Amino acid sequence: MSHRARAFLAATAVTVTLAACTSGGGGGDDASLVGEGTGADCTIGSPVPVGAALSLTGAAASYGESQQMGLELAAEQLNADGGVEYELTIEDDQTDPRQGIAVFEQFTADDGVSVIIGPTLSNGGFQAQPIAQEEGVPVLAISNTADGITEQGDYIFRDSLTEAQVIPQTIAKAKEVYGAESAVVMYSNDDAFTEAGYEVFAESLDAEGIEVAETLEFSTSDTDFRALLTEARSADADLLVVSALIEAAIPLVTQARELGIDVPIVGGNGFNNPQLMADAGDAAEGVVVGAAWNSASDNPENTAFLADFEEKYGTPPDQFAAQAYTGLMLIDTAVRSTCSGERDAIKEGLGTIDGVPTVLGELTINDARDAEHEAVVQIVEDGAFAVLD
Amino acid sequence: MFTESTVTFIALGAIFAFSFYAVLNAGQLSLGQAGFASVAAYTSVLVAPDPDVVGDVPALLIALVVGAAVGTAAAVVLGLPTMHLRGVFLAIATLGFAEAVRIFLLNAEWTGGAQGMSVPKIVTPAIAWMVLALVAYWFWRSGPTRYGRALEAIREDELAAGAMGIDVGRHRLGAFATAGAVAGLYGVLWAYTVRLVAPADFGFTAAIDGLVTAMVGGTTMFIGPVVGSAFLTVIPEIQRALGVEAGWIRPFVAGLLLLVVILFLPGGLAGRIPRRIRVPNLGGGSGGSDAGSDADGGSTDLRTREHAPRGDVVARLSGLSKDYGGVHAVRDVDLEIHSGELLGLIGPNGAGKTTLVNMISGLVAPSSGEASVLGVTAGRTPVHRVAAAGVSRTFQHSKLFDRLSALENVLVGGHLVTRPTLLRRLAWLPSARRDEQAALTHAARCLRRVGMLDAATARAGALSYGDQRRLEIARALAADPSLLILDEPAAGMNTVEAGELAHLIRSLADDGLAVLLIEHNVGLVRQICDRVVVLNFGEVIAAGVPAEVAADPRVVEAYLGTEA
Numbered sequence: 001m002s003h004r005a006r007a008f009l010a011a012t013a014v015t016v017t018l019a020a021c022t023s024g025g026g027g028g029d030d031a032s033l034v035g036e037g038t039g040a041d042c043t044i045g046s047p048v049p050v051g052a053a054l055s056l057t058g059a060a061a062s063y064g065e066s067q068q069m070g071l072e073l074a075a076e077q078l079n080a081d082g083g084v085e086y087e088l089t090i091e092d093d094q095t096d097p098r099q100g101i102a103v104f105e106q107f108t109a110d111d112g113v114s115v116i117i118g119p120t121l122s123n124g125g126f127q128a129q130p131i132a133q134e135e136g137v138p139v140l141a142i143s144n145t146a147d148g149i150t151e152q153g154d155y156i157f158r159d160s161l162t163e164a165q166v167i168p169q170t171i172a173k174a175k176e177v178y179g180a181e182s183a184v185v186m187y188s189n190d191d192a193f194t195e196a197g198y199e200v201f202a203e204s205l206d207a208e209g210i211e212v213a214e215t216l217e218f219s220t221s222d223t224d225f226r227a228l229l230t231e232a233r234s235a236d237a238d239l240l241v242v243s244a245l246i247e248a249a250i251p252l253v254t255q256a257r258e259l260g261i262d263v264p265i266v267g268g269n270g271f272n273n274p275q276l277m278a279d280a281g282d283a284a285e286g287v288v289v290g291a292a293w294n295s296a297s298d299n300p301e302n303t304a305f306l307a308d309f310e311e312k313y314g315t316p317p318d319q320f321a322a323q324a325y326t327g328l329m330l331i332d333t334a335v336r337s338t339c340s341g342e343r344d345a346i347k348e349g350l351g352t353i354d355g356v357p358t359v360l361g362e363l364t365i366n367d368a369r370d371a372e373h374e375a376v377v378q379i380v381e382d383g384a385f386a387v388l389d
Numbered sequence: 390m391f392t393e394s395t396v397t398f399i400a401l402g403a404i405f406a407f408s409f410y411a412v413l414n415a416g417q418l419s420l421g422q423a424g425f426a427s428v429a430a431y432t433s434v435l436v437a438p439d440p441d442v443v444g445d446v447p448a449l450l451i452a453l454v455v456g457a458a459v460g461t462a463a464a465v466v467l468g469l470p471t472m473h474l475r476g477v478f479l480a481i482a483t484l485g486f487a488e489a490v491r492i493f494l495l496n497a498e499w500t501g502g503a504q505g506m507s508v509p510k511i512v513t514p515a516i517a518w519m520v521l522a523l524v525a526y527w528f529w530r531s532g533p534t535r536y537g538r539a540l541e542a543i544r545e546d547e548l549a550a551g552a553m554g555i556d557v558g559r560h561r562l563g564a565f566a567t568a569g570a571v572a573g574l575y576g577v578l579w580a581y582t583v584r585l586v587a588p589a590d591f592g593f594t595a596a597i598d599g600l601v602t603a604m605v606g607g608t609t610m611f612i613g614p615v616v617g618s619a620f621l622t623v624i625p626e627i628q629r630a631l632g633v634e635a636g637w638i639r640p641f642v643a644g645l646l647l648l649v650v651i652l653f654l655p656g657g658l659a660g661r662i663p664r665r666i667r668v669p670n671l672g673g674g675s676g677g678s679d680a681g682s683d684a685d686g687g688s689t690d691l692r693t694r695e696h697a698p699r700g701d702v703v704a705r706l707s708g709l710s711k712d713y714g715g716v717h718a719v720r721d722v723d724l725e726i727h728s729g730e731l732l733g734l735i736g737p738n739g740a741g742k743t744t745l746v747n748m749i750s751g752l753v754a755p756s757s758g759e760a761s762v763l764g765v766t767a768g769r770t771p772v773h774r775v776a777a778a779g780v781s782r783t784f785q786h787s788k789l790f791d792r793l794s795a796l797e798n799v800l801v802g803g804h805l806v807t808r809p810t811l812l813r814r815l816a817w818l819p820s821a822r823r824d825e826q827a828a829l830t831h832a833a834r835c836l837r838r839v840g841m842l843d844a845a846t847a848r849a850g851a852l853s854y855g856d857q858r859r860l861e862i863a864r865a866l867a868a869d870p871s872l873l874i875l876d877e878p879a880a881g882m883n884t885v886e887a888g889e890l891a892h893l894i895r896s897l898a899d900d901g902l903a904v905l906l907i908e909h910n911v912g913l914v915r916q917i918c919d920r921v922v923v924l925n926f927g928e929v930i931a932a933g934v935p936a937e938v939a940a941d942p943r944v945v946e947a948y949l950g951t952e953a
Contacts, residue, residue, distance in 0.1 A: 056636045092635035097583045097590060098398045099625060105392035106629070123505060127583045130510065146504060190495050190588065192504040217496075 033114065033341035035084065040336065047085040048341030050075075050331060051113035052324075053103045053128065055120040058095025062247070063143060063320045064120045069313055070324030071117065077308070078332050084341070086328070093119050097127045104128040108135035115140060115334075115346045117327050122146035123192045129156050138347040142327040143320055145269060146196050150369040157350045157369045159330055159360070160323050161292035163200040166375040167268055170290025171204040171241075173377040173388055174266050180238035182211040183266075186228060186252070187243035189217040197243035197268040205241065213237040220245055225252045229259050240265045246273045250280050257283040264288050272319040277383045284380045288388055293322040293360050294376035295385050305359045326358045330365075393514055394582075395626055400517035401578055402602055402618030405595075407524050408572035409603035410614050414528075415564035416544030418476060420596040421483030424490040425463045425569045426576030427591035429456035431500060433577045434508050434586055445511045452577045453520065460573020461566050468565040472558055487596060494588045505587025512582040520578060521615070524571055527815070528611040533825070535804060536811040538793075540564055541609075542801040545790035552750060552788075554776035554805035554868060605650050607657025609664075609792065616658045620650075666794050668845040669829045671837060691827055692806045694779060694869050696901060697763075699729035703779075703872045703903045704749060708758035711744050711927075718744040720927040721758070726905060728871060731898035733918035733935070734907045737947055741927040742907045743785055746874050749905070750782045751775030763871055777805055779871030783861035783878055785907075791850030795841060795860050798849050799832035802867030806831070832867055839863040839893060854881040859890070872903045879910055891917050911948075915939060923947065 035044030052071055055064035068090055075088040091107075093100035100119050107113045108131055115138045119128055122144040132139045133153030141149055141158035150156050174180055183205055187198035205212055213235040216228045229252070232240060240263055244252060249271050256265060265287045272291035277284045294302070295316075305325060309317040317325075333356050334349025335341050353365040363373040379388040408422045437452035471482045494500045531537045539560050542550040551557045580586040598621075606617020624646060628639045654660055697703055704726040711719040719741040726732055734742050747753040748760055754768035761767075763778040770778075781802075790798050800807075807828040813821035836842045839859040844852060849860060858878050865873055875894065879887045887910065895917045898904045908914050914921055915935040923931040923938060925947040931938045938944055 054635075057640050090635055091629070092639065094625070094640065097585075098394070098622075101394045101583065102392055102398070102626065103629075105394050109392070123503075123585060123587050123589065126505075126507065126585045130584060148507075190491075190503050192502075192587065192589075195503040 034345075035339045035341070037083075038336070038339055041083070042336045042339035043083045044085075044335070044339065044341050046341075047087040048115075048335055049087045049089065049113040050328065051103075051107035051116045052088065052090045053093050053100060053107070053116065053118035053120075053124075054090060055095040055124070056090075056092035058093075060095045060120050064092070064095075066318050066320035067118075067120060067142060067324035069309070070317065070321035071328055073305075073309060073312055073321075074325045074328035076312075078328065084332065084335055086332070088328070089113065093124060093128070095121065095124070097124060100124045100128040101131065104131040108132050108137045112137065114138075114341050114343050115331055117142055117324070117331075119144075121192065122149060122196070125149050126152070129153075132156070136347075137343050138350060140327050140331060140350065142323045146192060154369070155347055157365060157371075159327050159358075159363065159365075159371045161371060161373070161375055163197045163268060165370075165372075166290045166292055167197065167200040168204040168207065169375050170266060170268070170288065170377050171201070171208050171210070173290075174239060174264065174288055175208050175210060177388060178238060178264055180210055180264075182213045182235075182237040183239040183241050184214045184216065184232040184235045184237045185212055185241045185243075186216045186218065186225075186232065188220045188222070188245065188248055191220045191245060194220070194243045194245060194268075194270060197270070201241050201243055201268070210239070218244075218248070220248060222248060223251050225255050226259065229256050229261060232256075233259055233261050237263065239263055242267050243270070245270045246275055249273075249276060253280045253287055254283040266290070269319060272378070272385075274316045274318060274385075277380055277385075281383075284383075287380045289378045289380070289385065291319055291376055291378060292373075293319045294374075294378065294387065295319075295322070296378065296387060297361065297376070299357065299359075299361065301357055301359045322359050326360050326363070329358060330356065330363070391623075391626060395622060396514040397512060397517045397582055399615075399619050399622045400514070400521040401575060401582065402598075402622050403606075403615040404517075404521050404524050404571060404578065405575040405599040406602035406606060406614030406617055407528060408568045408575060409599050410528065410606075410608055410611075411568040411571055412564050413603055413608040414544060415540035415561060416547070417561060417564060418480040419483040419565065419568060420480050420593075420600065421464075421467060421486045422568060422572040422575075422599055423591040423593075423596040424467075424483070424487030425460040425572035426579065426595075427487075427490055427494060427586075427588065428463045428576070429460040429573030430576030430580040430586045430591075431494060431506070432456070432459045434506055434580055435499070440509050440511060445509075446516075449511045449516065449577075449581055452581065453574055456573040456577035457570045458573070460569040460571070460576065462569070463573075464566045464569020465562065468562045468569075472561050472565065484593070484596065487591070488593070491588045491592055494591075500588075503588060505585045505589075508580045508584055508586055510581065510584045512578050517578060517582070520574055524574065525611060525615060527567075530814045531811050532611055534811045534814050534821075535807050535809050535828070536560070536563070538797060538801050539804060541793060541797075542790050542804075545792055546788045548752065549784065549788035549790065550801070551772040552752070552776055552782055552784075553802050553864070554773050555801070556771070556773045558771075601647065605647065605657055607654075607659035609656060610659040610662050612662070613657050613659035620658060621647075664794070666796055666846045667829070668796060668842070669826065669833050671830065671833055671842070691803075691831055691869075692808065694806065694871065696779075696871050697728045697903075699727075699901050701728050702726070703728050704760065704762040704905075706749070706758065706760045709745070709748060709755050709760055710757045711741070711748060711753065712756045717927045719748070719755075719924075722924075722927075722929055724922060724929070724932075726872065726903050728903045729898060729901045731895065731904045731906060731917060731919050733914035733921040734905060734924065735909070735911060735914055735921060736924035740924040740947075742924055743876060744927075745924065746782065746876055746905065746907060749872075750780050750874055776868065779869075780874065781865040781868040781870030781872070782874035783858070783865050783876055785876040785880075787854075787857045787861055789849040789852075789857055789860060789864070791848070793849055794846050795836065795849055795852065795863075796829070796832055796845040798860055799835050799863050799867045800828055802835070802864035803828055803831050804868070806867070806869045835863045835867045836860075838866065840889070855883075855886050858882065862890075862893070866897075870902065872905065873897060874905045874907075876907045877909060878906070879908060879913060887913060911939070 032046035091103040125144045271289040337349040338345045361373040377388045378385040433452035433455040440448035539555045602617040607613030706724040709722045751767040810821040921938045931941040
């Protein structure tokens with residue numbers, strides 16, 4: 001055992017040395033990643049390696065699985081189109097920072113990938129994305145909504161709208177449609193995503209002059225909200241504003257209706273999931289959801305996406321799948337813009353994306369490397385999302 | 390296959406596991422380490438200077454010192470009110486603490502809530518392994534010291550450890566504080582590795598991770614946490630390298646491997662590494678009569694005890710009673726024990742003999758009356774103080790430290806007469822080696838006196854029943870007692886063994902010890918005791934020289950029943 005332990009230490013030492021000796025460089029076999037032609041005619045000899053670090057297991061697994069489906073559908077379609085082939089490697093970060101960091105280090109190694117998608121959660125992004133920034137590998141975040149993600153460096157991009165881009169619009173719309181003057185706010189305070197959402201909700205309510213009658217906190221793992229909802233009901237406000245993940249949203253909405261709360265319930269990105277109608281049923285009717293993706297949009301990209309997704313997987317996609325799908329499509333646009341699958345070329349390409357038609361609508365990457373596209377305020381009507389107007 | 394972070398995380402995982410090892414090794418199950426780690430991480434991130442101003446390494450050093458101090462302080466603050474809890478109750482209490490810390494961090498203004506605080510990345514694999522080396526060094530050096538053995542003794546049998554003069558409460562708190570300090574180091578390293586300190590990384594899952602790493606590695610060898618962490622950290626890397634598809638299959642396989650390890654290596658991966666025990670060479674053949682406790686008392690490297698002169702009263706019981714509910718286990722016993730006297734205590738089953746000696750040795754507080762033993766009042770003084778006053782005992786049912794070797798058992802018995810060596814061993818001072826050597830020699834002599842030197846390296850739990858009884862006597866003798874209480878030492882022995890034992894006990898009294906012998910074997914008692922006390926239904930029914938007592942009709946009646 002002791003000489004085995006010694007061998008292990010030796011192996012560790014070798015690894016440290018190797019890691020220290022190698023320095024960052026371009027992605028793999030440089031020459032063949034540069035192709036000929038431009039745009040749709042671009043042809044690149046060797047496949048462009050794309051890495052995705054998703055939370056396939058662990059706390060955020062439900063989002064990671066949606067994202068995996070979206071990415072695989074996109075890769076399948078792009079590879080069928082031809083010209084440029086994508087070698088998509090999906091890795092699991094297990095919703096664990098250690099795994100996220102290890103996966104990013106692997107992706108950014110010399111024989112790594114040209115561009116990284118992910119990770120699923122914003123906190124994971126802050127922990128892993130700096131590695132890609134340091135190694136000069138472009139990252140496209142597809143679900144990080146926290147402030148400061150793209151401020152980490154010029155290699156970090158995202159196609160997911162921040163809460164600040166979606167929520168103010170939602171609150172303004174709710175005020176306009178319902179003439180709301182007061183609101184009760186509920187949010188889970190132990191999750192970075194919902195907490196950030198709450199902060200923007202609070203600011204927007206303030207900006208719109210809607211009085212916050214009560215702010216109630218719960219935990220992401222809670223499933224019984226009756227006590228809190230009874231308290232919310234007694235506040236007798238015009239709106240119930242909720243920043244929660246879908247797991248909490250479903251019982252919360254159901255129980256609110258059971259308790260006779262019939263004011264509009266306003267949710268954020270976490271609510272933009274067909275599961276809401278599937279599981280909450282009638283209770284979901286009239287729920288207002290501000291979202292980065294208009295699932296009811298009739299633009300051709302979206303219509304095709306809905307149909308293809310349904311056909312491949314037998315279930316309707318959620319926002320995470322839509323943003324993931326769009327992510328790989330944007331990378332394709334970036335690759336084709338310079339007809340190169342090299343890291344820096346993709347970085348340049350992503351920066352020039354301007355008015356590209358996508359599932360999410362016409363999308364532009366701005367100077368801060370954040371996506372700009374139309375957000376949508378939806379309402380659940382007859383078991384489906386419809387645009388609220 | 391290994392990236393830089395893998396190497397770092399093996400070290401970090403091992404450090405965190407050491408914070409569990411610190412308490413598990415002392416028999417405590419705590420799940421509060423994640424709480425200590427998060428308190429330490431947040432505080433040090435807040436307090437430590439900006440690395441851009443003072444440089445990376447100084448900033449990290451300050452953060453580590455702050456982290457360890459905060460972790461220790463948190464552990465002491467939590468430990469003071471919870472140290473009397475045992476087993477799963479302590480686990481729940483500490484888990485509650487960790488959860489309270491997490492909720493506080495989520496809701497406090499300065500912590501950034503669930504989104505956490507951003508931290509510069511400073512920790513490199515080399516730094517992480519250096520800190521790990523430091524932590525491992527502590528556990529490596531502290532293991533074979535008086536302190537380290539005391540912790541192991543507490544793990545094996547708390548009651549016996551106390552009876553050997555170990556201050557159980559203080560030692561448990563010490564182990565807990567060590568766990569806090571190590572967890573604090575982990576928290577700081579974690580923050581400066583992952584660039585973000587957020588409450589989610591210090592939740593229940595983290596606590597279970599640390600516990601599992603410690604258990605898989607093994608909690609009886611200091612290298613265990615390192616082995617455990619390497620194993621658990623490398624599993625996902627190997628799966629990735631082998632191309633196992635990402636998703637549920639990987640944690641599933643990892644779970645199965647864990648199951649296999651726990652099933653087939655219950656002592657953990659490092660549990661198979663044998664403990665090295667050096668038995669000192671005593672020389673001078675196997676003759677035991679010259680090497681008793683008196684000879685040890687003369688040794689300059691051991692603390693010596695002033696024994697009362699022969700004939701002095703070492704214990705005086707007056708009106709001593711113990712009631713359990715309505716049952717009078719012991720009723721109004723008056724008794725004096727003199728040094729140099731071998732006093733037999735006999736009586737039928739349930740007569741209250743064990744309750745009486747439990748009161749004399751301070752394990753049980755009397756309901757009324759007083760037991761004044763060697764200047765302390767037993768029952769109102771903590772057990773280890775009674776032991777320190779010079780009372781040493783064996784138990785009716787063996788209470789050996791089963792997973793320790795025979796020699797280590799006796800070393801623990803010598804707790805009171807040996808010197809603390811921890812700090813000097815950490816500094817590699819030669820005097821520590823000398824003191825440890827003296828302790829070993831003393832223990833070996835005690836083993837030789839009961840004729841068990843040949844079994845010195847055997848595990849106590851693996852010894853035969855008779856050998857266990859003798860080992861208990863050796864352990865009790867190692868404390869160099871003034872009053873030795875032997876609770877049915879001959880039980881389970883054959884006639885030859887019992888005869889040898891009788892000879893040994895007699896020689897102890899002849900050396901000047903006061904010996905209180907509880908025994909069923911009336912023949913043995915008649916043969917060697919100076920005086921006999923007979924107890925029936927909690928009361929003294931006869932006392933005097935053996936021959937008289939044996940003829941006393943009340944004694945005959947108590948043993949044989951009355952025909953009338």
